[in-house]
Structure formats: structure tokens, C-alpha cells
Amino acid sequence: MAGIPDLEVFAPEPARGRADATASPRTLTDLAYARLRDDIVHGRLEPGAKLRVEHLKKLYGVGATPLREALSRLTSDGFVSAEGQRGFRVAEMSLAELDEITNLRVVLENLALAQSIRNGDDAWESGVVAAFHRLAKLEQAEDPDLGQWEDRNRDFHLALIAACTSQWLRRFYETLYDQHKRYRNLARIDKSMPRDVHAEHKSIRDAALGRDVDRACAENERHIRRTADVTSRILRENTGV
Amino acid sequence: MAGIPDLEVFAPEPARGRADATASPRTLTDLAYARLRDDIVHGRLEPGAKLRVEHLKKLYGVGATPLREALSRLTSDGFVSAEGQRGFRVAEMSLAELDEITNLRVVLENLALAQSIRNGDDAWESGVVAAFHRLAKLEQAEDPDLGQWEDRNRDFHLALIAACTSQWLRRFYETLYDQHKRYRNLARIDKSMPRDVHAEHKSIRDAALGRDVDRACAENERHIRRTADVTSRILRENTGV
DNA sequence: TTCAAGTATTTTGTCGATATTTTTTACTAT
């Protein structure tokens, strides 16, 4: 009746660590959540677009139940807006909101950064060094693929605050980071990035590794605001967002 | 064909302004969300308690669909935790988390307060005065009903930051406020409130109306931390939360 | 006690029916 089962001990495990949406989804709800969020952040679903469940069912190949649950979660995250009896739609965007998000992100990211610099151990340091290195390699290449850059940029910022112990701070920060990313994507900021982002990242890394909290926060703030300013300018020029 | 319809012009409208959960719910999902959140914040649903949909259906008299949607939203709000394939349960509580929430609340509430003091117009001022008055009356009465006090206290703090224009800040703040309230309720902080909360509220009000941003923030921070300290002490003494 | 097979329960997800509500369309009396 057995004999084969033992082999399964050596089979690769499902590797289901965190409940993170980016991790391999344990349920269809997680799947729908991750894909919807991604599509919204990348602008494949436009601001204000109606999110009809019947349509999404075909698009993602899941039923109405997991879809509605995913949409509900995204509503609390601010990526989707829900009006009773009127369905879901992709959250609108505005220059005013970009401003809000920028200001809040500066505060929260600096808070996390400061805590991280103070708490950071060897593992944190090497994490920062590694993430910066991977990002730097990409930034100095002649083929700056935006998708990859976004991923590496995210990794770098997350590595910086990796030693922050506040789950709540982390949670809020990640939401704001993705909201910001959504604006960058809307502006298609890749085409026009004249300023030296690489130098900015380097300054932040140096200050952080040098355990200089004030300088790291200052550099970080400047970095965020510059990116936000460029985003804002592009949006103002191109459209009447 | 008509003559009566005109009367409806004067009839009170449904007043369905914001999508706030506290407003009269437009859908059963909103209803379930509001009641679940309330029951969790007030401790009627204990930390870690299993939230079985079949049971909640009977408890709230709504179907599984709106319940799962409400639970999903609460998951994003941090009041409920969901583990794939293992259902929902009321989020756990810990002294460490109380600390996180306190620190973050101080930062965000002060941010909103500062902005509010700078932007506040006449309506804001009178709102603060009125909310303080109602709170004061209750605090000086000999019958300090906790439920009412909590409501008035909330109104006062919200009135203070009413002129803050950042929706995101507001949203985060409200979540943190309710999380804090949950800890206060867990500690049953009403029984033992020896310090003069009223004086603290008064100081905040005076500084705010005097447009003294720094002092208002300092008083506010002290106020929040004192309450949090009492909460924390009670929890440490009574249980091993 | 410990282990593991077998059973019971729970959770997730699908489908289809239905009551409501919103949006459109068509029509009518200025």
C-alpha cells in the first residue's frame, strides 16, 4: 500500500512562507488580488475604469466570489473605490493626491529608515549593499528596462528599511510605495529621467551604512521629492489629470 | 398628474454622503463591515477568536457573500487576520503592537493636527470648541459612561484634525485611532483613569485655538502617550497579553 | 506515548436564481 510515499519527502515543498500577495497565492482570492493590484499599479486598468465582475471573471479566469473579495481588499488599500449599488471601479488619480502620497511617504519612509539604521545588524547591512549593487548595475547599463528597474528600486528601498520592526509602519509604507509607483507608471517616467538617480541612491546608501540617520533621511527625502516632482511635471504637461 | 410630489423637495434626503462605514450602510457588506469592526474594537469578539462564516451568518443575519467581503476589508485594515485555507480570525493583540500603534499614531495625528491648525478656518475653530465642550461636560459629570466618553473623545480628536486636507493621512489615522481604542477597551481603562484627562484635553484645545502648532503637538503627544502608558500598564498587570 | 490511517469539519470556490437599483431609452406635454 506504500513504498512510494517516502519519495515525497524529497519533493520540493510548496514554499508557502508569508501571506504576502506577491508570494505564490494560496487561494484564488490571493491570485485575483495580486493580479488586480498589479494591473492597476501598472496602469493596464485605467483610473476610473469600471470593474465589472462579469468581465473580470473572463479576464482572470476565476469566479465572482474570489473576485469580490479581492476587490474588497483593494478598496481598503485605496486602489479601488466602491460605491454601494454602483459597483467597483479603479481609484481615480489626481495631482493633489500625488502630493498627499508624496508627503506621507516621506514621513513614513524616513521614520522606518531611521529605525532601521539604528537597529540594523550585519544582515541588514549586507542586504542594503547587495540591493544597491543590483540596482546600480541596472542603472548604469545602456538598456534601462523600466520593469526591471522598478523591481530593483523597490528591493533597494525595502532593503533600507528592512530592519524596521514596526509591522504597521511597514504595511502603510508598502501601500504608499505602490501608490507612488502607480503615478510614476501613469507618467511613464522612464523616458525622461535626466537627473542622476544613481547618485541619489548612492548618497542614501552611504549615509545609511555610515549610520548617519539625519543625512540618510535628508537624502532620502530629496530623492523621493525629486522623483515626485518629475512625475508631477510630466502629468501636468501631458494631461489634465 | 402631480401636486404631491413637490412635497418631497422638503423631505429629508437619504443623506448618503461618504462611504464611511459608520454612515447608514448602503449594502449588507457595509452593514457587516461596520458591525464586525465595532464588535472587534469593543472586544465582544476576542483577539484570536475564530470567525466562522457559518456562525457569523446567524449572528448578523446576512449571507456568506457580504460577510466574506467585510472580512476581506477588515483584513486589509488589520482588524482581522486571514490565513489561506485556514479561515479568518480576530487579529491578535500584543504589547509590542500597542507600542507600534502608539508611536505611529503620535506621528500621524500630529502631522494632521499641524496641517489642520495652519489651514483651519472659522468653521474648524467652532467645531473644536463645540466638540471640546461636549466632551468636557461629560468628563466633569459624576457618571462617566465609557461608551459615551469614547464617542465624544473621538469627536474631539477628529474635530481637531478636521481641517487636514490629506485623505490618506485621515484614512491611516482613523485606522490607528480605532486600533488604539481596541487596546483601551481590552484594558477596560475606564475604571482606572486617575490622571486629569480633562486638563490634557484643555491644553490641546488652547494650543490649537491659539494656533501654536508646536505646543499643540507636544500636548497632544503627551496626551496620547499617557493614555497608552496607562493602557499598557493595566494590560501587563492583569494578563500576559 | 506516539504514529498514522480514516473520518469529520471547515474552507474555498462555482453556479444559478432572484430581488433591487441604476441607467437607458422612448415618449409626452410643454
Place this chain on the structure above:
DNA sequence: ATAGTAAAAAATATCGACAAAATACTTGAA
């Protein structure tokens, strides 16, 4: 035409029955 409205069509929200998958529990050896 134009505001206003009634009827029709389309969306939305909700429920209930069920099936498949996963987890939790029981129980009988070893």
C-alpha cells in the same frame, strides 16, 4: 427642441445549494 417621466434593459448585491480541497480530529495499534 426640452424638461420630465414611464417603461425597458442592464448591473449589482445577495442567497443557497453543492463540490472539491485542505485541515483538524479520533482512534486503534505498535
